[in-house]
Amino acid sequence: MARYGSAYRASAEKETGMEIMDVRAIPLRRELRARFANAQKWIGSREYCLVRAETRKGVVGWGECWGPIAGNREIVERTVAPRLAGERVDEVEALHDELVFELRSSYHSFVPASVVSGVDVALWDAYGKSVDRSVSRLLGGRRRESVPAYATGHFFRDVDSIEELETIVAEEARSHVDRGFTALKQKIGLGRHFPWGTEEDLRLVAAVREEVGDGVDLMVDANHSYDVADATRVARGLADYDVRFFEEPVPPEVGYYADLADRTVTPLAGGECWAFREEFDRALAEGGLAYVQPDVTSAGGITSTARVASMAEARNIQTYPHVFGSAVALAASLQVLATIPGDPMLEFDRTENPIREGLAVEPITNDGDRVPIRDAPGIGIEVDEDVLAEYEVEL
Numbered sequence: 001m002a003r004y005g006s007a008y009r010a011s012a013e014k015e016t017g018m019e020i021m022d023v024r025a026i027p028l029r030r031e032l033r034a035r036f037a038n039a040q041k042w043i044g045s046r047e048y049c050l051v052r053a054e055t056r057k058g059v060v061g062w063g064e065c066w067g068p069i070a071g072n073r074e075i076v077e078r079t080v081a082p083r084l085a086g087e088r089v090d091e092v093e094a095l096h097d098e099l100v101f102e103l104r105s106s107y108h109s110f111v112p113a114s115v116v117s118g119v120d121v122a123l124w125d126a127y128g129k130s131v132d133r134s135v136s137r138l139l140g141g142r143r144r145e146s147v148p149a150y151a152t153g154h155f156f157r158d159v160d161s162i163e164e165l166e167t168i169v170a171e172e173a174r175s176h177v178d179r180g181f182t183a184l185k186q187k188i189g190l191g192r193h194f195p196w197g198t199e200e201d202l203r204l205v206a207a208v209r210e211e212v213g214d215g216v217d218l219m220v221d222a223n224h225s226y227d228v229a230d231a232t233r234v235a236r237g238l239a240d241y242d243v244r245f246f247e248e249p250v251p252p253e254v255g256y257y258a259d260l261a262d263r264t265v266t267p268l269a270g271g272e273c274w275a276f277r278e279e280f281d282r283a284l285a286e287g288g289l290a291y292v293q294p295d296v297t298s299a300g301g302i303t304s305t306a307r308v309a310s311m312a313e314a315r316n317i318q319t320y321p322h323v324f325g326s327a328v329a330l331a332a333s334l335q336v337l338a339t340i341p342g343d344p345m346l347e348f349d350r351t352e353n354p355i356r357e358g359l360a361v362e363p364i365t366n367d368g369d370r371v372p373i374r375d376a377p378g379i380g381i382e383v384d385e386d387v388l389a390e391y392e393v394e395l
């Protein structure tokens with residue numbers, strides 16, 4: 001048996017209108033008013049490589065690639081677009097597998113997962129819009145009409161003292177609670193940008209917990225910045241603050257989750273840096289994860305995120321998709337969230353991001369501590385072409 005689908009897939013109907021006629025990459029960028037940082041890097045602008053796929057009937061689907069525009073754009077337009085010409089959007093899962101196989105042949109040690117992801121999401125959106133069904137229905141059914149959301153933010157700012165940062169982060173936490181959120185995620189891992197360490201990281205957590213009280217769910221994210229010793233120290237310290245999960249304590253390629261889980265009481269989360277079934281299979285088999293976090297823009301699109309959710313369910317592990325993209329990524333993530341077994345939550349990025357807010361004709365917003373999941377064709381949004389033109393850049 002061939003590991004991947006045969007190249008001789010044949011369609012019963014020769015012409016359906018769902019043939020892919022055009023695939024292109026659209027680079028967007030917007031500078032931010034004030035930069036912010038996670039444990040890895042300072043972020044002064046938001047940029048996205050969107051994917052636009054158009055069918056013979058003129059239906060347009062949108063996708064989004066994780067990461068810098070450079071690289072994603074070239075591979076989408078020069079390698080993937082010619083390969084997909086004439087294929088049908090309702091064969092998206094088969095096309096996904098064939099793309100992975102063919103890109104591995106081209107790139108060997110790295111398959112450009114962000115490219116596969118952006119294209120996969122665009123094809124699902126075009127498929128749904130072609131048959132007038134939401135992606136959540138095409139995936140097999142909606143388990144919920146809205147999903148609880150946690151506010152992601154609390155990034156580091158340019159400050160001179162830890163006290164100043166504690167005040168900024170606590171005030172931000174208060175603002176999210178005032179807008180109806182009952183769950184928050186904050187950043188830790190100051191050591192790369194500031195002359196501080198794990199003690200100050202825990203002070204930030206204490207400041208937020210003190211500000212919002214015990215009735216709010218709190219999560220922390222170290223963006224895989226700690227070594228084993230610091231990850232263990234912080235995990236033990238977090239036990240004092242009733243933290244729902246400790247995200248990415250160590251680098252994604254380091255197999256330490258199982259050991260760390262044995263040493264601490266705080267549940268662990270991770271997965272935003274992994275792609276495709278095989279990496280997630282290894283991570284889930286190693287153990288130690290309580291929450292797994294595939295991202296539709298980097299794990300392999302809607303196809304891979306739904307597959308990972310199913311794999312995780314088989315191990316009784318909850319999937320909370322990672323979301324830090326434009327309105328396209330947010331809408332696509334919501335469609336998968338409608339279908340995930342158990343009690344998933346939406347990661348709702350609350351940082352300043354005009355592309356996330358403005359790109360959809362009807363922006364996606366929270367209703368208290370939940371976000372409604374649209375049952376509209378495709379990923380459920382229409383892209384505002386004027387906003388798109390405003391943010392498009394030539395690089």
Ligand SMILES: [Mg+2]
Nearest residue numbers: 221223247272
């Ligand atoms: Mg994270």
